[in-house]
Amino acid sequence: MIYERIQQLINSAISAQLIEPEDEIYARNQILSLLQLVDFKECDAESDMEIPDLLEQIVDYACEQGIIGDIFDEKEIFSSKIMNCFMARPSTVNQIFFEKYNQNPKEATEYFYQLSKNSNYIQMKRIRNNIEYKAGTEYGELDITINLSKPEKDPRSIELERAAEKTDYPKCLLCVENEGYAGRIGHPARSNHRMIRLNLLDKKWLLQYSPYVYYNEHCIVLSEQHTDMKISHVTFQRLLSFVEQFPHYFVGSNADLPIVGGSILSHDHYQGGHYDFAMAKAEDDCTFTLEQFPKVQGSVVKWPMSVIRLRSKETGPLVEAGEHILSRWRNYSDETVGIFAKTGHVPHNTITPIARKNQEFYELDLVLRNNRTSEEHPLGIFHPHQDVHHIKKENIGLIEVMGLAVLPARLKEELEEVENFILGKTDSVAQYHLEWAKSLKVGYQSVVTPSNVEALVREETGKKFLKALEDAGVYKTNEEGKAGFNRFILSLS
DSSP, X not given: OXXXXXXXXXXXXXXXTSSOGGGHHHHHXXXXXXXXXXXXXXXXXXXXOOHHHHHHHHHHHHHHTTSSOSSHHHHHXXXXXXXXXXXXXXXXXXXXXXXXXXXXXXXXXHHHHHHXXXXXXXXXXXXXXXXXXXXXXXXXXXXXXXXXXXXXXXXXXXXXXXXXXXXXXXXXXXXXXXXXXXXBTTXXXXXXXXXXXXXXXXXXXEXXXXXXXXXXXXXXXXXXXXXXXXXXXXXXXXXXXXXXXXXXXXXXXXXXXXTTBXXXXXXXXXXXXXXXXXXXXXXXXXXXXXXXXXXXXXXXXSSSSOEEEEEESSHXXXXXXXXXXXXXXXXXXXXXGTBOSEETTEEOEXXXXXXXXXXXXXXXXXEEEEOOOOSSOTTOTTSOOGGGTTTXXXXXXXXXXXXXXXXXXXXXXXXXXXXXXXXXXXXXXXXXXXXXXXXXHHHHTTTOOTTTHHHHHHHHHHHHHHHHHXXXXXXXXSHHHHHHHHHHHHHTO
């Protein structure tokens, strides 16, 4: 059976254009070596299984033979090593990418995205487990994702990780040293990982895709140097430089402060992709001009968070206007709406920036952020509040800012319990959902049915995410908030 699976995997790799037919024997011998086999038996290799399924069976064989331990991290490392037998070296991948780029940037990214999926670096089989739907709101359709793609580690993996020798190589999950890195207990396998070399402002940056993509062509753009994230005018220059090179992509940065920032603040990086989020499609709530930047059009976006959109046919004026707004916001306070730039010497104000090209215009969205805390809101005043923590407690980062909720896996079963509670099938529901579930049961008692209860609960979950975005907005969408936002806009002149 193992010989059949090896041949089926090789045939699939040829079909996916990972290797050429001339590479078949070489790839086979590399896999045989990993499996500690010294011969190969010709066999019928007809199969309709996909690469991830074939990989799982080969990895299971390795576990049965005692080649690797039957624990998550070891299986991931072995699977990645097998797929690396079909991967070209980084220099070759980059050569092909830029040959296609010279014809059309879109063809280049499509090639690299497909390569990343075919090589199982992007874990499409697991990603398909995610629950994804859209929730209609007054701001457009929000994307809701319950993240089921990352398997939970078993206790043996956790114990091995605790006992493992500590090392700082690679320094973090984003560093270029991850390319081709086998992985170890507690650090993901990256043997089949490849990066594209970019030039942004005469500095070396890299393009890769997220192994657990949340939207089409979800990419990460990262500095070759392990340097802290910092939002500045150079950030705006880099974002727009990237969009100039890849005009079909948006790209944005998490904010550079804790609470409102991303999960990895120690390595300067951005996220982008080929996808239109609800925020990108949102209308202008009002427009304004900046006298010192006549080539720039300004607007406040109709969005639950506080977004300034700058438009121009040239990138230079956008950078200058963005720097002006960032500099002003860093030191701006308005106690009437609870905005304080600093506590002592500790800064609170920063920006989440997003760049894109929209027809003939370049756009730079500046989302105003503040990470101040209080006794009432110890996790953040402009952070999801207690009443939505049962759905969304984590930071509102770049992806959420744009309108895509990444919700925890626990909600799959918990929301099913809420549905059964509403239908009267059970009294058992997680304590932190109980008040919400009771209110839904009363509100929907006259209309709920077994056929519509899932849609109703999903709609209400979307409303909770919308509330989390509203909580994170520094200027609320009420009259007081709009007046405060207007004061800041006026201060820019």
